[in-house]
Amino acid sequence: MDYIKLNNGNEMPILGFGVYQIPPQDCERVVLEAIEVGYRSIDTAQAYYNEEEVGKAVKSSNIDRSKFFITTKIWVSNAGYERAKKSFEESLKKLQTEYVDLLLIHQPFGDYYGTYRALEEMYKSGKAKAIGVSNFYPDRFVDLCEHVEIKPAVNQVETHIFNQQKIAKEVMKEYGTQIESWGPFAEGKNNFFTNETLVSISKKYNKTPAQIALRFLIQQQVIVIPKSTHKERMIENFNVFDFKLSEEDIHSLESLDQEKSLFFSHNDHETVRFILDFKKKHHLS
Ligand code: NAP
Numbered sequence: 001m002d003y004i005k006l007n008n009g010n011e012m013p014i015l016g017f018g019v020y021q022i023p024p025q026d027c028e029r030v031v032l033e034a035i036e037v038g039y040r041s042i043d044t045a046q047a048y049y050n051e052e053e054v055g056k057a058v059k060s061s062n063i064d065r066s067k068f069f070i071t072t073k074i075w076v077s078n079a080g081y082e083r084a085k086k087s088f089e090e091s092l093k094k095l096q097t098e099y100v101d102l103l104l105i106h107q108p109f110g111d112y113y114g115t116y117r118a119l120e121e122m123y124k125s126g127k128a129k130a131i132g133v134s135n136f137y138p139d140r141f142v143d144l145c146e147h148v149e150i151k152p153a154v155n156q157v158e159t160h161i162f163n164q165q166k167i168a169k170e171v172m173k174e175y176g177t178q179i180e181s182w183g184p185f186a187e188g189k190n191n192f193f194t195n196e197t198l199v200s201i202s203k204k205y206n207k208t209p210a211q212i213a214l215r216f217l218i219q220q221q222v223i224v225i226p227k228s229t230h231k232e233r234m235i236e237n238f239n240v241f242d243f244k245l246s247e248e249d250i251h252s253l254e255s256l257d258q259e260k261s262l263f264f265s266h267n268d269h270e271t272v273r274f275i276l277d278f279k280k281k282h283h284l285s
Contacts, residue, residue: 001038002241004223006153007176010130012102013069014218015238016041018182018227020048027053028060030229035061037234043156043225045073045106046091047278055096070095071102073134073156074119076276079110084118092127103128104156107275108140108266113147120150130154134182135266138171145175156180159222161198161213162190164257169222180223184214189262197256201249207240214240216253 003011017039022030027050031042035057044054051072058068072095078087092098103122105115112133122128132154136144145151155172159165159181169179186192198209205212210226214237217224226237245253264271 001040002218004178004221006130006178007151008130008153010101010153012130012154012178012223013041014221014223015039015214015240016043016069016071016223016225017234018043018225019050019054020045020182020227022048022050022227022229024050024053026229028057031057032061033231034234035063037231037238039234039238040067041069041071041101041225043071044095045104046075046078046087047073047106051091051094055094059096065097069101070097071104072100073104073106074115076107076110076278079105079112079115081111081114081118084115085121088118088122088127099127099129101129102132102154103130104132104134104154105136106134108133108136108144109272109275112144116144116148120148123150132156132177137266138168139267141168141171141175141177145177151175152177154178154180154223156182158183158186158261158263159217160184160186160192160262161195161216161253161256162186162192162258162262163260164254166257166259178223180225181217182225183263184217184224184226185210186262195256197252201245201252204249205243205245207243208236210236211240212245212253215243215245216250219245219250 002014017034044051072091074084119131123131130153132152134156155177193209202209202212228234
């Protein structure tokens with residue numbers, strides 16, 4: 001496993017396991033399988049409704065807590081200083097841990113400055129070993145960075161071969177913030193796994209398109225957290241450290257960049273409404 005040194009000196013595995021859309025009833029089993037495969041970094045969120053199951057899996061693995069890197073995220077409905085603090089205590093309880101390794105603001109909406117103050121306090125208290133944000137596009141990201149005491153250690157944004165975040169990455173660098181990819185396979189959109197360039201490169205290295213897609217990001221020092229509920233795919237996605245893509249192949253993959261989201265833009269007012277409605281639909285506290 002390779003590690004990335006964050007701006008506070010802490011190390012984060014460059015490859016982790018994401019648990020978005022893993023239903024609570026499957027999540028403990030799936031995370032335990034991921035742990036068996038070797039994953040130690042787990043990415044969950046209040047809005048995934050599976051923090052409790054992640055906590056159970058980590059506990060029942062009987063592996064020391066210090067070997068794990070656990071990330072969770074504060075949802076929009078818990079935005080604001082007081083609510084964020086209270087909801088974070090609930091997250092810690094669900095995760096059965098006294099601290100998380102990384103605490104993120106999930107979306108740049110609501111009173112996220114208040115949320116960030118709570119994160120700074122959690123960081124100083126040691127309950128969050130690192131703090132950061134998610135889905136902060138360059139405009140809001142710069143504004144936040146210019147108005148906070150502790151610069152975000154990480155910004156988790158949609159990043160994959162079709163949306164490579166070249167500009168955003170440069171902006172993050174200015175503040176010492178590490179980019180983390182969500183959706184490294186774009187959840188399979190745009191015929192991801194049968195993309196011609198990916199397939200032809202994968203044959204050259206005797207690897208799969210998924211492995212090439214992850215290796216491409218890892219070689220550019222992008223943290224990845226692929227999700228799978230299938231153990232054989234967890235293994236496949238984990239085995240990306242025994243080969244290196246050539247400059248030429250990196251260039252071919254760079255040319256796939258469409259420089260826009262395959263999901264939705266956080267700058268679009270309909271997206272903002274959709275995200276704000278999520279809490280109503282799902283009755284998130
Ligand atoms: P993803 O990792 O890009 O794609 C997951 C999809 O790819 C699943 O359908 C999975 O199917 C399939 N898959 C996985 N490995 C494969 C392989 N080797 N070959 C073929 N298919 C494969 O999507 P994601 O789950 O959205 O993103 C990863 C993580 O990022 C999430 O779990 C979450 O932790 C985080 N995330 C964060 C945000 C945010 O707003 N901050 C948003 C989205 C995601 P199976 O499960 O059936 O194997």
